[in-house]
Amino acid sequence: MSTPPSSRLSSLRVLKHHDFALLWGGAAxxxxxxxxEVLALGVxxxxxTGRAEWTGGVAALTFLPAIVLAPLGGALGxxxxxRRAVGVGALVQLVLAGVLAALAFTGGLTVRWVAVISFLNGCAVTLFTPAYSALIAVSVPKEDLHSALSLNAAQNNLGRICGPALGALVIAHADVAWALLINTLSFGAVLLSLTRVRATAAGKPADFGGLWAGILQGFRVALADEALVVALGGTLAIAVCIAPFTALAPVMAIQVFQLDAGATSVLVTAQGVGSLVAALGAGALADRMGKARLLEVGLLLIGPTAAAYWLSPSLPVxxxxxxxxxxxYMLTLTGLSALxxxxxxTELQARIASLSTMLLFVxxxxxxxxxxxxxDRWGIRWVTASAALGFFVLAVLRRALRSRGFAAFEV
Incomplete structure (x- = not known):
């Protein structure tokens, strides 16, 4: 039996919601x-430096602030x-991107500056991402939440497809500085879209006492719900074992395959294409398979697939x-986030989103x-493939134990 068109396009139906469409377009x-910028700085x-440790280390600095600041960001959100919180975050990121571009144009860009600004940018992202996640959640009805998160992941991966390709083109014909300048200007799209988001979609400020009390309440709610514990634990395991592939693409292209920025762009773009296709089809897959089954399949397949990537014999493979x-990667993280x-x-969504962000970033x-x-010491292929297979073992064990919390993934 063929899938009805409405089911095949179920991830797109959320664009009919005014505020979500604006937020989606600006973020895209x-x-x-x-x-x-990610491609330019990675290359x-x-x-x-010529070292994978430095490439991964500098990329990690963007996520390091989440160890401390993510719960605070959730309470603030x-x-x-x-809406205003997201605007402030976009403005701060615009300024930091502008500093990077100015340093590059004046010949003052160094790895140390890249590291410092990456860390500061990570602080801004950590503090304001929970507010953005909660803003997305209140911009659509609850029944459209999974589709909204899937399509939000799609716009991120649309950027992953277009950004590296444009970045490689700019670097090849101009310089890293021009790629950094374009990123600076791109934050204007977020600020413009926020001016047209309706006030009712921005959420109602919660009255839960002091910030510290609000942070503790978020932790208590998460720990008291077995489904949340399972989902947050899965997010952490994916982050440790699988997620590094997103930052180590330059290492795979330049050190493993002995190629250049163009090869890095191919890998990053290919990942984006896969994520985009999955995001557009996530609604239909969830309708056909059920959200719980879709997530379970994703958790079981992602480890072996990551290992196959790291052990690939050539760039096309x-x-x-x-x-x-x-x-x-998109399907599993979106499913866990939707849960x-x-x-x-609504009053707790930013705080719970911040805990998910914290574990992902940490x-x-x-x-x-x-x-x-x-x-760098034992060979990047074998280390990363071993981590991926380690996650597969965890996924199999989780399925064998059949945690009661996993049944709640059908949300």
Whole structure:
């Protein structure tokens, strides 16, 4: 039996919601610039240092602040107007991107400056991402939440497709500085879209006492719900074992395959294509398979797929493998995030989103740094493939134990 058109396009139906469409469009344009910067800085650090440890380490600095600041960001997102909070975050990122571009144009760019600004940018992202997640959640009805998160992942991966390709083109014909300047200008799209978001979609500030009390309440709610514990634990495991592939693409292209920025762009773009296709089809897949079954399949397949990518014998094979990996990465993280947001009230969504962000960023920081450092000593392929297979063992054990919390993934 064929799938009805409405089911096949179920991930797109959320664009009929005014505020979500505006937020989606602004973020999509901004993310193209962001991924141009990611490619430019990854290539710059890899070429200057020649070490995977440095490439992974500098990338990890963007996520390091989440160890401390993510719960604070969640409390702020539930306490204050979320639209304004997202605007402040975009403005701070615009300034930091502008500083990087200015340093590059004046010849003052160094790995140290890249590291410092990456850390500061990570602080801004950590503090304001929970507000953005909660703003997305209140911009659509609850029944459209999974589709909204899937399509939000799609715009990020649309940037992952277009950004590296444009970044490689700009670097080849101009310089890293121009890629950084374009990223600076791209934050204007977010600021413009926020001016047209309706006030009612920005959420109602919560009254839960002091910030510390609000942070503790978020932790208590998460620990009291077995489904949330399972979902947050899965997010952490993916972050440590699987997620480093997103930052180590320059290492795979330049050190493993002995190629250049163009090869890095191929890998990053292929991942984006896989994620985008999966995001557009996530609604239909969830309708057909059920959200719980879709997530379970993703958790079981992502480890072997990541190992296959790292052990690929050539760039074309790696591109195909990372396309599949990008699809599974999007499906699993979106499913876990949808569970977390759907199981709590609107007043708690930013705080629960911040815990998910914290674990994702902390896990990524540890994973990319450790895998990069060990890869320099023992070989990047075997270290990363072993981590991926380690996650597969965890996924099999989780399925064998059949945690009661996993049944709640059908949200």
């Amino acid at each position: 344009l901004s993310n193209i610039g962001t991924w141009m 710059y650090v890899t070429k200057v 539930d306490r204050f107007d979320r 790696a591109a195909v493998a990372v396309m599949a990996l990008g699809a599974l 977390c947001l759907a199981r709590v009230s 896990g990524f920081t540890v994973g990319v740094w450790v895998q990069g450092a060990l890869g």
